[in-house]
Amino acid sequence: MEQANTEHSHGLHMDPQVEYSSSKLGMWLFLGTEIMLFGGLFAAYAIFRAKYPEMFLEQHQELNREMGAINTCILIFSSLTMAIAVSAIQKGKRMLSSILILVTIVCGLGFGVVKYFEYGAKFAHHIYPDTSIFFSLYFMMTGLHMLHVFVGLLILGVLMVLTWKGKFNEKYSTPVELGGLYWHLVDLIWIYLFPLLYLVG
Amino acid sequence: MSEHSHSEEHHVTSYTTYFIVWIVLMILTATTVYVSYLDFGTFNIVIAMVVASIKAAAVALFFMHLKFEDKITWLFAIFPLGLLALLMGMTILDTFTRITP
Numbered sequence: 001m002e003q004a005n006t007e008h009s010h011g012l013h014m015d016p017q018v019e020y021s022s023s024k025l026g027m028w029l030f031l032g033t034e035i036m037l038f039g040g041l042f043a044a045y046a047i048f049r050a051k052y053p054e055m056f057l058e059q060h061q062e063l064n065r066e067m068g069a070i071n072t073c074i075l076i077f078s079s080l081t082m083a084i085a086v087s088a089i090q091k092g093k094r095m096l097s098s099i100l101i102l103v104t105i106v107c108g109l110g111f112g113v114v115k116y117f118e119y120g121a122k123f124a125h126h127i128y129p130d131t132s133i134f135f136s137l138y139f140m141m142t143g144l145h146m147l148h149v150f151v152g153l154l155i156l157g158v159l160m161v162l163t164w165k166g167k168f169n170e171k172y173s174t175p176v177e178l179g180g181l182y183w184h185l186v187d188l189i190w191i192y193l194f195p196l197l198y199l200v201g
Numbered sequence: 202m203s204e205h206s207h208s209e210e211h212h213v214t215s216y217t218t219y220f221i222v223w224i225v226l227m228i229l230t231a232t233t234v235y236v237s238y239l240d241f242g243t244f245n246i247v248i249a250m251v252v253a254s255i256k257a258a259a260v261a262l263f264f265m266h267l268k269f270e271d272k273i274t275w276l277f278a279i280f281p282l283g284l285l286a287l288l289m290g291m292t293i294l295d296t297f298t299r300i301t302p
Contacts, residue, residue, distance in 0.1 A: 024270075024274065025273065025274060025277055028274055028277040028278055029277055031278075031281075032277065032278075032280060032281030032284075033281075035281045035282070035285055036281060036284060036285065036288065039284075039285040039288050039289065040288065042285075042289060043288055043289045043292045043293070046289060046292075046293055047292065047293060047296050050293070050297070051296075065234070065237070069230070069234050072230050073227065073230065076223065076226050076227065076230065077223070079223075079260060079264050080219055080220070080222075080223040080264075082264075083214070083219045083263070083264040084216055084219055087213050087214055087215070087216060087219070090213045091213060180264075180265075181265055184260055184261075184264045184265045185265075187260060187264075188257050188260050188261065191253050191256045191257050191260065192253050192257065194253075195233055195237070195249035195250070195252070195253050196249075198237075199233065199234065199237035199245075199249055200237065200245050200246045200249050
């Protein structure tokens, strides 16, 4: 049993089960720090919204609700494809898994394209991060989120290539799972950003 | 030992479950967008946040497999939410209880 399990521990002489559990816990801990990173901005949002409700109500009308809704759908769909990609590699289906990661990447890029047009439209209307507190928060929160999308795309790109090359299988797929967790967190944060900025301002 | 716990840890969620969760998420998204066009006053934000939290819970429980994780992972997932509540609660309390000279 010992021998059978060392094959994917890459000679670290560590129990693969312990390695798997601790990797996952480490990832959750990191996701916790990410929540706190955005948490500061959410706190700022709550305070300024309570202080200047009229400004938030008036200025959020400038945002394109349809584009925000489209991006929400894109991101939720990409979460679905990533979740299935993880299940697929756990069943040993490398080809399906890497194709689904590719679909996830395409969705992430699509999200970026929509956001690019949104920012472009704001700049065309002479709305910049220093226009008002609301738009400071808008650009900061969506910008930081966008940065996370880009980092996620890099991670997914590496995972796709490695999955394609057959580095993962039904016995060892930890990196794909952890990459998936990160991507879902990016989706999770957007789930809150979308109503707060686009819908209820 | 290893093999037993290994198969136990790796709960593979079926594709069907993911599709159902996705459909629920899409319905909730449509709901929240629809509600935003109606005027419920202060309740708009309450509804939006409740819907967002249900969506977030669905993503965490199913897409992020939290439903099938052990207690320690749950602790790691819940703990930051407590810290977040502390961060937001304390900053809000501080800002709105200041006596301006």
